Amino acid sequence: MNAKEVLDRAKKDKITFLNLQFTDIMGSLKQVTAPIKSLPDILKYGAWFDGSSVEGFARIHESDLYLKPDPSTYSIIPWLNSSEGNTARLICDIYRPDGNPFEGDPRYILKKVMKKARSMGFDYNTGPEPEFFLFKNDSSNLLPMDNDGYFDLTTDRAHTIRREITAALEMFGIDVEASHHEVAPGQHEIDFKHGDALTTADRLLTLRVTVKSIAQRHGLKASFMPKPIMGINGSGMHVHQSLFDTKTKKNAFFDAKNKYNLSKIAFNFIGGQLHHVKGMMAVICPTVNSYKRLVAGYEAPVYISWARINRSALIRVPKWFEDKSASARMELRCPDPACNPYLAFAVMLAGGLNGVENKTKPPEPVEEDLYKFDAERLISRKIDTLPSSLYEAINELKKNKLIHDVLGEHLYRRYIKIKTIEWNEFTKQVTRWEIDKYIDI
Numbered sequence: 001m002n003a004k005e006v007l008d009r010a011k012k013d014k015i016t017f018l019n020l021q022f023t024d025i026m027g028s029l030k031q032v033t034a035p036i037k038s039l040p041d042i043l044k045y046g047a048w049f050d051g052s053s054v055e056g057f058a059r060i061h062e063s064d065l066y067l068k069p070d071p072s073t074y075s076i077i078p079w080l081n082s083s084e085g086n087t088a089r090l091i092c093d094i095y096r097p098d099g100n101p102f103e104g105d106p107r108y109i110l111k112k113v114m115k116k117a118r119s120m121g122f123d124y125n126t127g128p129e130p131e132f133f134l135f136k137n138d139s140s141n142l143l144p145m146d147n148d149g150y151f152d153l154t155t156d157r158a159h160t161i162r163r164e165i166t167a168a169l170e171m172f173g174i175d176v177e178a179s180h181h182e183v184a185p186g187q188h189e190i191d192f193k194h195g196d197a198l199t200t201a202d203r204l205l206t207l208r209v210t211v212k213s214i215a216q217r218h219g220l221k222a223s224f225m226p227k228p229i230m231g232i233n234g235s236g237m238h239v240h241q242s243l244f245d246t247k248t249k250k251n252a253f254f255d256a257k258n259k260y261n262l263s264k265i266a267f268n269f270i271g272g273q274l275h276h277v278k279g280m281m282a283v284i285c286p287t288v289n290s291y292k293r294l295v296a297g298y299e300a301p302v303y304i305s306w307a308r309i310n311r312s313a314l315i316r317v318p319k320w321f322e323d324k325s326a327s328a329r330m331e332l333r334c335p336d337p338a339c340n341p342y343l344a345f346a347v348m349l350a351g352g353l354n355g356v357e358n359k360t361k362p363p364e365p366v367e368e369d370l371y372k373f374d375a376e377r378l379i380s381r382k383i384d385t386l387p388s389s390l391y392e393a394i395n396e397l398k399k400n401k402l403i404h405d406v407l408g409e410h411l412y413r414r415y416i417k418i419k420t421i422e423w424n425e426f427t428k429q430v431t432r433w434e435i436d437k438y439i440d441i
Contacts, residue, residue, distance in 0.1 A: 001071045003043040006090075010039060013076055016085030020047055020067050021205075022092045023106055024054050025415055026286070027340030029205055031089075032067065043069060046095065057104050057414075065102055067092035073202055078168045079213050091202050103410040106342035110198055113346045113406060117353055122243040122252060124349050127194030127329075128204055130337040131235035132211055133186050133228055134158065135221045142228055144186025145220055161218055162188060168210050174203050184232040194240060197349065201341035208337070224337040226285070227292040234293030236300060237337040240318070241348065242329040243269065254328035260308060260317055261328060264359075270306055270315055270330055271362035272355015273348065277304060277314065277334070279400025280347045281386060282393040282419055283407075284335040288426045291389050293336060296371045301333045303373070304384045305366040312370040314386070334386060343407070350406040391423050 001009065010018075018039060020032045032049055034042060045066075052063035069090035080087040094105035101108045117124050136143040146158050162179045169176050175193040182189050190211070192203060208224060215222035227234035243252040243265065253266035273280075285294065294300050306315035314334055320327035335344055354360070366383065373383070387393040394416065397403055404412050 001074055003071055006043060006069075006071045006074045007039060009074060010036060010088060013088065014085050015039075015076070015088045017087045018042070019077065019087060019089040020069060020092050021089055022067060022094060023205065023340060023342065024057065025104065025106065025340065025343075025411060025418065027106070027205075027338070027343070029209055030054060036085075042067075043071070047092075051094075051102070051104075057102075064097050066095050066097070068095055070202075072199075075172045075206075078171045079217065091205070103408050104414065106340050106346075106411075107198070107201070109407060109411065110201060110342040110346040110349075113349045113353075114197060117243070117349060118246055120353065120356070121246050122353075123246055124197045124345075125194050125242045125244060125329075126197045126200045126345055126348075127191070127240035128200065128335075128341070129189060129191050129236075129238045129240075130204065130207060130224065131182050131187060131189045131237065132337065133184070133223045133225070133235065134161065134188060134215055135186060135223065135228075138221055144184070144229075146181075147185045148181050149185070150181065150183045157218065158186075158188065161214060161220070162190065164214050165190060165211055168214060169207060172203075172206050172210070174206060182233070182235075184229070184234075187233065187235065194242075197345040198342075201345055204341045226287065226290045226336040226338055228289075230292075234300065235337055236293065236333065237335045237339070238331050238333045239335050239344075239348065240329045240331045241269075241352070243352075251326045251328045253330070254325040256325070261325075262317065262330075263328075265356055266328065266330065267362055268355045268358075268360050269352035270355070271360035272353065272358070273315065273330075273332060273351045274304055274306065274362055275360055276347075276351035276354060276400060276402055277332075278384075278387060278393075278396040279403045280351055280397075281334070282390065282397040283347045283403070283415075284332075284339050284344045285393065286340070286390075286419070287336075287338050288390045288422060290336050290338060291387070291393070294334065294386055294388070302385055303366075303370045303378065304386060305370060306330075306362055307365045307367050310365075310367045310369070313366060343411075347403050347406055350402060354402055389423075390419065390426075394419050394423065 015036050018034045046068040048066045050063050051057040051065035069092050073091035077087045077089050094102040096102050134145040136145050166176045177191050179190040212222045245252050255263040296302050301314040305313045307313035308317050316331045
């Protein structure tokens with residue numbers, strides 16, 4: 001939609017308030033609420049806000065920033081409907097007072113890398129698979145809302161809640177393809193149709209707030225924390241990716257003559273992501289807790305490898321129907337749903353494009369169960385491992401010039417600072433495990 005269409009829709013939808021939404025560096029959704037009478041001015045000029053109050057944005061002496069709504073993101077917020085009037089949301093880009101894009105805006109970072117992809121002749125599509133938990137109570141004593149397992153036929157509240165979430169997402173214009181129970185008790189997954197990376201990132205943020213809002217209405221707590229409970233599977237967010245030729249609109253990853261049905265571009269893209277994945281980790285797995293999930297035995301990838309059918313590999317090439325060449329894609333299996341999707345997709349795309357530019361060849365695929373490899377076999381096959389902690393991931397990020405350039409100096413330095421503080425805070429904690437282990441020394 002354009003600005004005029006938004007104004008017409010808002011009148012038709014009886015909108016009384018607007019929520020102008022954006023994310024901070026970490027991916028937390030922020031918003032400014034305005035009355036509907038302000039909509040014409042906001043669409044034309046934007047809305048000012050104090051950037052110094054948002055984590056990682058601007059210093060206090062350069063705090064003036066403004067939000068410019070993206071008209072295509074207009075939607076009614078389903079759970080805020082009322083007889084007195086409805087509330088709509090618009091996702092915004094952030095600008096400096098001089099009219100230039102704010103270099104710390106995660107949405108802008110993704111737009112920059114997508115622009116580079118288009119200059120190379122490609123459109124970048126993503127399809128994430130976010131997982132989450134539903135708990136009966138607050139964080140003081142987490143109790144999963146059910147004891148079901150993978151694909152179990154749930155007839156209780158979980159099924160009802162997933163249906164409500166799906167219906168709400170459809171009202172946002174998000175085409176849900178499937179929802180199901182995941183492996184762990186209380187764990188669920190909702191998948192929506194793939195699309196261009198910017199639209200997909202917008203939709204992922206919408207999904208997160210929708211899941212939390214509807215869970216709260218049922219007296220439950222929804223969490224996208226990667227590993228909330230020890231001893232059971234954590235929540236990941238596998239991301240399916242593909243490049244499409246901007247001229248022919250055909251899938252640039254497909255080659256009918258290759259035994260994997262993958263083109264040279266696809267192999268180079270995979271090679272680039274494998275080469276840069278260590279430097280990407282602090283962005284796509286951004287918390288201390290993320291690395292409690294990335295351990296052997298819980299279907300989370302640990303080893304830097306790729307395969308066709310092997311789900312222990314970091315990158316997998318899923319099967320697709322022979323007559324659907326547009327479905328050719330690769331799946332990165334390490335990201336988790338705590339990441340900022342704009343930054344995650346930006347570094348993933350940059351890594352892949354770097355592989356295409358440099359014609360990076362991936363290693364031979366590994367179809368064996370990597371969890372059964374001992375250290376000697378891993379070394380003989382030259383299979384490296386992902387960082388095992390946020391500390392290691394931060395150091396890998398510091399060494400990776402490509403990811404530094406993607407994030408830009410402004411965001412890069414602030415991101416490193418925030419994550420270093422987070423790690424240092426964690427190292428000072430005395431945990432229950434330590435007390436149980438050492439109290440009688």
